Amino acid sequence: MFGKLSFKGGVHPPYNKGQTAALKIEILPPPEKVIIPLSMHIGAPAKVIVKRGDKVKIGQPLTEPGGFVSSPTHSSVSGEVSSVGSFPHPLGQHLTAVEITNDNNDDCIEPAPLGKDWREAAPGEIVQKVSESGIVGMGGASFPTHVKLSPPSDKKIDTLIINGAECEPFLTADHRLLLEKTDDILCGTLILRKILGAQKTYIGIEDNKPDAIEMVKSKLSDSKFSDIKLTVLHTKYPQGGEKQLINAITKREVPSGGLPMDVGCLVQNVGTAYAVLDAVCNGMPLYQRVVTVTGPTVKKPANLLIRIGTPVKYVLEHCGVDFAATKKVIMGGPMMGLAQSELGAPVIKSTSGLLALDEIHDGIRSYNCIHCGHCLKACPIHLSPSVIAKFVDKSIYDEADKWNVLDCMECGSCAFVCPSKINLIHFMKLGKFHVMAARKAAAKKAEEKKE
């Protein structure tokens, strides 16, 4: 029953989790100022409902959703709105954000839990609570959770998978959460299960976290969690990718261009499950999260509970980063994370880690592609990255489309193994951009013709 499950493809990067795996989650003191961007999720940016000079409390909404696929944001400190303007964003742009000056009183809003036992509540009520609490996917994609929890009526979700794989090297935030908040995560899982009416519920953990596996196993012996099944996964990157996880656990394949719900599955990160529990039972919106701060130039690596909006620089200083030796700062894991150019950018809802690296790793001279095929073996979607990269390099985007560039999930496995050190992900992203643009143009043309 506890056989180790896996998928075809993938890579084994050095995991480097030892520095932080055994460190308990600590609370990072809130900074003097937090910057809360309007856009910390996929979808329409939220609309500001506060103005400069307003007094706010922890958990008070600063924005309201800008549409269905959108999510509100909440203040993570108490104090005064000192500015609504353009601030650095982890994506590398300057985007609109609300800056709040902390008064260090930590005044909190009145917690607003569901008001009744979630077991008796209608799924719609719980989803409404999740939506109001600004919960988005905490694994990195930051897709608004309430949207995921409201599948169209013709899509029946029979399988809920809680993602505790945490396959990115260096990161241990989910690992610590699984160890320290096991009950809460499992309760959150039951809430999600209740919303979806899923028959099967799994929690998947990679076998490099034996203590978390043991912990979850011992809790699952409790009858109230008897509906949840633990699945031990083979340690391999990207085991925690949504499609890979579904394939490993259910043997189903999400169709190309489709969503997990097309095969009756729904995947939520353990951090999301915890946030759902916190919102539904404790009545607190998403205003803080666990972040792993680590890397070769970090003197005091840690797993920190950080207020959303805390500037990256403040976090790194707290952990004693040797800035002189730091060449790259990554938000997220080293395989898919975003390289940061401005350390004034804030920690956002999807920030699972902050890494300070002393190597650039792409100043190495790039050779021609030697056709070795390593990228094809590594690709978890079984694409041909080197072939697609050649088409994109020559601007032959229709061929790149035919070779399914749009199915690339940008996991980085191909570029990781490439002996010629070709930045394949760069070509994938460029190819996807151009193919999308071409498709849009073609659709527009077709529309005009119809008219």
Add this chain to the structure above:
Amino acid sequence: MADETQTPLLHVSTSPHIRHKESVSSIMLCVVIALVPALAASLWFFGTKALLLTIVCIAFCVLTEWVIIKLMFKKPSTIGDFSAVVTGLLIAFNLPPDLPLWMAAAGSVFAIGVGKMAFGGLGNNFINPALAGRAFLMASYPAAMTTFSKTQPFLKSQIGTINGLTQKIDAISSATPLTAIKDAVLSGNLQPLDFQYALKNLFIGNVGGCIGETSVIALLLGAIFLLYKRIIGFSVPISYIGSVFILFWIFNGTTGDLLATDALIIPTYHVLAGGLMLGAFFMATDMVTCPITTKGRAIFGIGCGILTFCIRKFGGYPEGVSYSILIMNLFVPLIDRYARPKMYGKVKKNA
């Protein structure tokens, strides 16, 4: 608006931010290491001639690449990737021991100059440069390329072991085991093909032939290293050697039972003799010039096997490995087009 007290200048790039330590040069270095046992065997059996040929080939390959990249491409030198060393070694391994050194040098210049650099260097060549060099020499100096002397021991004390196959074959016609089989099969007299002697000598390499191809055991040692390092896969060698074995087994020239000893001698000879081991493990597996998927590589290997069978069985040459691989190299883009990996979620949504 940004924090002006920014400390370091940070590097920004697309993910991933960590890379595997394997590089093109480390791969090529592994291939060089894997060829060392075969080189040692060639020195043992062919003496200083083999050593000189190898040095000349490597030197001219590296020099040609350096001159072209510096004087014509005007780019930083690429000889540090060791691919020219590999090409040099492989050309030398494909030459008969008595070939004049200037011919070896000419072949090396052609291999790198025309076979590789003319198309843009490593990665852009569509045929195996070492085999291009060999084909050039075969076309230009056919006599010198097909005159094989007896194996010549590196140590005098080894003279006593030169016997068996080599001598018997010499008595029949020319020097290599493959010629011997061809003649034996044509004449219908399989007596000279002593199974045990042949197996032993072919395995060790104590037979006539090109300097690097004779010792099956040394080649296998290197191949095991490359397989262990996952630089080559099983698909090309197994499909290639397997298809040669099966074809010669089925069409073995004898009549009747496929399990008879006679029926097994011929395919075993064909697998162990000639350049098949060298070709299947070190030249057909060349990453640049073989298909990119495992499926494609199996098709490629079977194609090489069929061509080798046809050339050896029906062709004028006793040997067919190098031409088979060269011909199949030309089919690689075609194979790559059709032997694509099966994509995850291939079934289109609502199709």
